[in-house]
Amino acid sequence: MSDQNDLDRHAAKMAKKKAARDKIMATKTDQKGLIIVHTGKGKGKSSAAFGMIFRCIAHRMPSAVVQFIKGGMDCGERDLITEHFSDICQFYTMGEGFTWETQDKARDIEMAKAAWEKAKELIRDPENRMVLLDEINIALRYDYLDVQEVVDFLTTEKPPLTHVVLTGRNAKEEIIEIADLVTEMELVKHPFRSGVKAQQGVEF
Numbered sequence: 001m002s003d004q005n006d007l008d009r010h011a012a013k014m015a016k017k018k019a020a021r022d023k024i025m026a027t028k029t030d031q032k033g034l035i036i037v038h039t040g041k042g043k044g045k046s047s048a049a050f051g052m053i054f055r056c057i058a059h060r061m062p063s064a065v066v067q068f069i070k071g072g073m074d075c076g077e078r079d080l081i082t083e084h085f086s087d088i089c090q091f092y093t094m095g096e097g098f099t100w101e102t103q104d105k106a107r108d109i110e111m112a113k114a115a116w117e118k119a120k121e122l123i124r125d126p127e128n129r130m131v132l133l134d135e136i137n138i139a140l141r142y143d144y145l146d147v148q149e150v151v152d153f154l155t156t157e158k159p160p161l162t163h164v165v166l167t168g169r170n171a172k173e174e175i176i177e178i179a180d181l182v183t184e185m186e187l188v189k190h191p192f193r194s195g196v197k198a199q200q201g202v203e204f
Contacts, residue, residue, distance in 0.1 A: 033129075033162040034180040035154055039137055039171035042185030043203075049132050049165045050077045057085050061129040064090040064122040068115045069135035069168075074204050090128075092118050095135070112144035123158055130163040137168025140175065147174050154178060 036052075038045035056063040065081070070093070081091050094115030095108075115136075122131050139145050151174050158164060166175060176182050198204060 031161070032180075033158060033160055033164070035158070035178055036163060036165045037137075037171050037175060037179045037182045038165065038167045038185065039169060039176075039182070040184035040186055041169060042187040043190060044185050045167040045169075046077075046134050048183070048185075049134065049167050052163075052165060053077075053081075053089060053130060053132055056130045057081075057088050060088060062088055062127045063130040063132070064128050065092065065132045065134060066115050066119045066122065066136075067091075067093045067095055067134045068112055068139045069095040074200075076201070076204055090122065092122075094118060108142070109144045112139040115139070116145055116150070120153060120157070123153075123162060123164060126159040126162065128162060130165065132165045133167070135168040136166050137171045137175070139168075140172050141168070141170045147172050151175065151178055 036049075038049055050065075053063050053065060065078075067075070067078070075093075078091055078093060081089050092115070095111050116139075119131065119133050119136075122128055136145070136150075140147050140150065154164060155178055166179075171182070
């Protein structure tokens with residue numbers, strides 16, 4: 001009998017929770033293009049952003065990716081998209097690697113500015129429902145781009161229904177301030193600290 005009582009109490013509790021949840025959901029009627037930021041020292045910022053890009057692809061929603069830093073690195077997401085989904089997702093690799101790899105600040109700034117020009121072009125196109133600016137926060141952190149210019153563009157020129165995702169550590173406060181959704185990846189443990197190198201399928 002006690003088991004049945006437990007089941008009944010659980011069912012009543014869940015019914016009450018569902019009613020409260022349904023009431024909340026009924027008030028959420030707005031739709032808008034979001035500014036989304038993935039930042040923090042933990043792994044998974046770009047991976048999570050690409051997950052959203054693949055959702056867009058699955059829904060046949062035109063999308064685009066601009067990579068600001070990782071141009072010199074292998075990237076499984078880039079290979080998959082360019083080989084199989086180039087009709088629905090544009091992909092531009094504009095960077096040439098992290099700044100300690102290029103060792104050429106002027107070249108890094110030039111590449112970042114070119115990437116930003118491409119990003120603006122893609123964001124302005126209302127056909128693109130999501131544009132991923134991969135590692136743009138790194139370019140902003142090193143002042144390769146003017147953060148106020150990026151803020152002004154996103155707040156005044158982004159089409160109303162276009163989502164823009166900005167990834168990379170150390171997102172500037174100005175970017176966080178205008179964002180609709182901010183997630184900070186927290187580093188708890190990482191195999192790199194134990195001498196394990198970046199591995200295919202996990203990091204790239």
